[in-house]
Amino acid sequence: GAVVSQHPSRVICKSGTSVKIECRSLDFQATTMFWYRQFPKKSLMLMATSNEGSKATYEQGVEKDKFLINHASLTLSTLTVTSAHPEDSSFYICSASPFGARDLYEQYFGPGTRLTVT
Amino acid sequence: GNSVTQMEGPVTLSEEAFLTINCTYTATGYPSLFWYVQYPGEGLQLLLKATKADDKGSNKGFEATYRKETTSFHLEKGSVQVSDSAVYFCATGTASKLTFGTGTRLQVTL
Numbered sequence: 406g407a408v409v410s411q412h413p414s415r416v417i418c419k420s421g422t423s424v425k426i427e428c429r430s431l432d433f434q435a436t437t438m439f440w441y442r443q444f445p446k447k448s449l450m451l452m453a454t455s456n457e458g459s460k461a462t463y464e465q466g467v468e469k470d471k472f473l474i475n476h477a478s479l480t481l482s483t484l485t486v487t488s489a490h491p492e493d494s495s496f497y498i499c500s501a502s503p504f505g506a507r508d509l510y511e512q513y514f515g516p517g518t519r520l521t522v523t
Numbered sequence: 524g525n526s527v528t529q530m531e532g533p534v535t536l537s538e539e540a541f542l543t544i545n546c547t548y549t550a551t552g553y554p555s556l557f558w559y560v561q562y563p564g565e566g567l568q569l570l571l572k573a574t575k576a577d578d579k580g581s582n583k584g585f586e587a588t589y590r591k592e593t594t595s596f597h598l599e600k601g602s603v604q605v606s607d608s609a610v611y612f613c614a615t616g617t618a619s620k621l622t623f624g625t626g627t628r629l630q631v632t633l
Contacts, residue, residue: 409566439621448527448623449567449612498566509619510555514566 406432409501411515418489418522426484426518428499434479435501437509440472443496443517455482479504489522496520525550525615529624532610536631542600544627546587546613549594555616556580556589556596561626562609570598570611603631 408431418424428438437456441449453469455461455476463469471493473485482501486493496519500512530545548554555574559567571580576591585600596613608631613624 446625448625449621451620451622454620500566510557510572510616510621512569512621514559514568516564516566 407503407513408432409499409513409515411497411499411518413518414516415519416521418520420490420522421488423485423487424489424520426486426497426499426520428482428484428501428515430480430501430503430513433501433513434504435482436479436504437502438476438482439500439502439512440474440482440484441498441500443498449498452484486520489520491522494520494522525554525617525622527613527615527622527624529611529613529627532626532628534627534629536603536629538605538631538633539602540631542598542603542607542629544598544611544613544629546596546598546624547594548596548613548615550615550617550622552617553591556587557614557616557621558585558587558596558598559612559614559623560609561612567612603629605631605633607631 412427440452443449452467453461453463461474476482498517500514527548557572558570560570561567571582573580573589579588587598610626612626
């Protein structure tokens, strides 16, 4: 149980285009989902926290107009990287906290999406 | 904000060897502490956690003790197996946010 999927697992896009990454909780409902970014040999950095049906809360330094997050249902959150540039190339990871979890530290992680912008 | 420092890998051990992966942290207040494991092609999975000083988290033979005086949460296992080969992440939790270390790759050989 508690499986989180991400799609696609890898994506290559051209500079200036937008790309959407999906995060799904497959066997549970998630009121809160998180998006992280990981640079090579660096730690996961929290980008934003999203709650179903409301606007995402972005961490300091993360451009909300560039990284659009939609959490339209209890099982799906999407991250859209708009007007992507090579510096946006990274590994994006989502996690989901189940409805009824004792605290938000109870998170189940997706396997990640490798984005390469050429 | 919080920060987490982990020993750099990779760590290469023979099967049945003793494992220690060091982790130290800086944080305001009293964070919860976590170890996550990531197997190839999979998402991070919670391995163990501790929520207050002197607590010991344990799971699958792994242990870590919350040491407030040294701000450390070192991961140990008495006898590693090939199946323990993975990347291990130490993390703190404060105000419902997780802060991760850079991860330490463990390779266990026969």
